[in-house]
Amino acid sequence: MHRKTLTELQAGLARGDYSARELAEHFIKRIQSLDPELNSFISITAEQALAQADAADAARARGEAGPLNGLPIAHKDIFCTRGVRTSCGSRMLDNFNAPYDATVVEKLQAGGAVVLGKTNMDEFAMGSSNETSYYGPVKNPWDLTRVPGGSSGGSAAAVAARLVPAATGTDTGGSIRQPAALTGITGLKPTYGRVSRWGMIAFASSLDQAGPMATSAADCALLLSAMAGHDPRDSTCVDRPVDNYSADLDKPLTGLRIGLPKEFFPATLDGRIADSTHAALRELEKQGATLVDISLPSVDLSVPAYYVIAPAEASSNLSRFDGVRYGYRCNDPQDLEDMFKRSRSEGFGAEVKRRILVGTYALSHGYYDAYYLKAQKVRRLISDDFVRAFEQVDVIMGPTSPELAFGLGAKSDDPVTMYMADVFTIAVNLAGLPALSMPAGVIDGLPVGVQVIGNYFREGQILNVAHRFQQATDWHQQQPAFGGDA
Ligand code: GLN
DSSP states (O other), X not given: OXXXXXXXXXXXXXXXXXXXXXXXXXXXXXXXXXXXXXXXXXXXXXXXXXXXXXXXXXXXXXXXXXXXXXXXXXXXXXXXXXXXXXXTTSGGGTTOBOSSOOHHHHHHHHTTOEEEEEEOOSGGGOOSSXXXXXXXXXXXXXXXXXXXXXXXXXXXXXXXXXXXXXXXXXXXXXXXXXXXXXHTOEEEEOOTTSBOXXXXXXXSTTTOOXXXXXXXXXXXXHHHHHHBSOOTTSXXXXXXXXXXXXXXXXXXXXXXXXXXXXXXXXXXXXXXXXXXHHHHHXXXXXXXXXXXXXXXXTGGXXXXXXXXXXXXXXXXXXXXOSSSSSSOOOSSOSSHHHHHHHHHXXXXXXXXXXXXXXXXXXXXXXXXXXXXXHHHHHHHHHHHHXXXXXXXXXXXXXXXXXXXXXXXTSSTTOHHHHHGGGTTTHHHHHHTOOEEEEEEEEXXXXXXXXXXXXSTTOHHHHHHHHHHHHHHOOGGGOOOSTTTTO
C-alpha cells in the first residue's frame, strides 16, 4: 500500500479495497519499524490516528466522505495540533502541547485526512539540513550518511521512504523545495497569502508559507485544494477563490513559454545537475513548450537580502519565548532577569541564537537604514525582476538546489556555505511567488530536483507543468532502497 500515491489510495478507499483503519495501521507499522533509523518523526500519534481513521470509515459508510477521507498524512512539527506536542524542533517548545489546531491542520482534517504524527525539522525552521533540530538530525533514506535537506527534512524523508504518502511543510527560503529535491519528492510552496499561517509557528512572517509535500504533482494538487483559502485569523491571507488544482493537470503544454534565467545556470553549477535540468526542459519542449532565455539581474542579491530580513523578523517573532507564558523555563531562577536570560539561553540552540543576534543588530537604531531598509529595497528590485520576466514567459525554471544531498556534518560548522543551499529558492520567497520542485533525475544514487516558478496565484499552472512531466517520465516513482517492502 505504501507504494501508492495519495490519488491511488483515494481510489482504493472509494472502491473498498481497504479501510482507512487498515491504511493507518499499515503506515504506523512502517513508521514504528523504520523511523528509528531515519528520525523523521518527533511524535507519532497512533492512537489519535486510529480514532480519526475509524471516524473516516464511519463517515464513508454514511455517504459523507470528504475529498481526503481516510488518507494518511503527517504535519511538520511547526503546525499547532491540539493536545499534541508542537515543538518546532526546539527545546524551547519540547513541553508545549498546543491548545488549538492550526488552520492548515483544521482544513486537512475537515477533508477527512488522518494524521499519523509530527515530523522533525530544523529548529524554528532555520536550516537547510535538518541538523539544527533539538531532536537530532534526520537521515536521507537514499543514503543514511547524508542529510535530507531542510528545514522540512522530516516531512521529506518520511515521504521519500514511504512512511507516509504525503506531509505538510513550510517554506521561508526554500524549506519545502530544497528537501523535496534532495529526497526525490514533489513539494510546492504556494503564493504568499494563499494558505493561512494561523497556528503555524512564525519564523519570518513576510516570507513563511505552508505547502504540500508528496510523491507526485497530482497529490500536491489534491492537498493544496484542501489547504488553501481565506482565513480571517491571518490578516495576510488573501480573500480570493481557491482553484480546483486538480482540474487542469492534464492540459497540453502547447505554447507554454518557459523562461530560463541565466542567473540560475552559473558556470559553477554542478554539471550533472545542469544536465538533468536540461533533459527535463527537452521533455517539456517535446510537449510543445518553448524555451526563452531571460535574466533576473537582482536575484544574485537574494541570499544577502534574505539573511537580513529573515533574521530581523525572527528576532521579533522569537521575543515571545520568555519563559513566562509557555515553553521552556530554566530551573531555580534567581530573579526575573535571570529567568529571561537563562530560559532563552538554555531553550534556544546555536543557529537560532545566531539569527536573533543578527536580526536584533540589523533592526537596531543607527543600523536599521543601512541593513534592514536596504534589504527591503533589494527585495523590491527582485520582485520587479520577476514581474518583468512574467510579461515575457509563463513559468520560470532551473535547478532547485545547487548540490545533491550532502554529508551529515559537512556544512554544520560553516553557516555561510549552508545558507548557499537556498541560492535558487530564496528569491521566490522574497517575491512571494509560487514554486515547486519535482524529481528530474538520479545521479550516483541521489535524486535531483528541478524548480518550476509560476506567476502570482498560478499554482495550477506549475502543477500542470509538473504533472505533464510526470506523465512522461518516471523520476518521481524512483524510490530509495531503504524501507523496501516491509
Ligand atoms: N534554509 C533557509 C534558512 O535557514 C530557509 C529555511 C526555511 O525556508 N524555513 O533560513
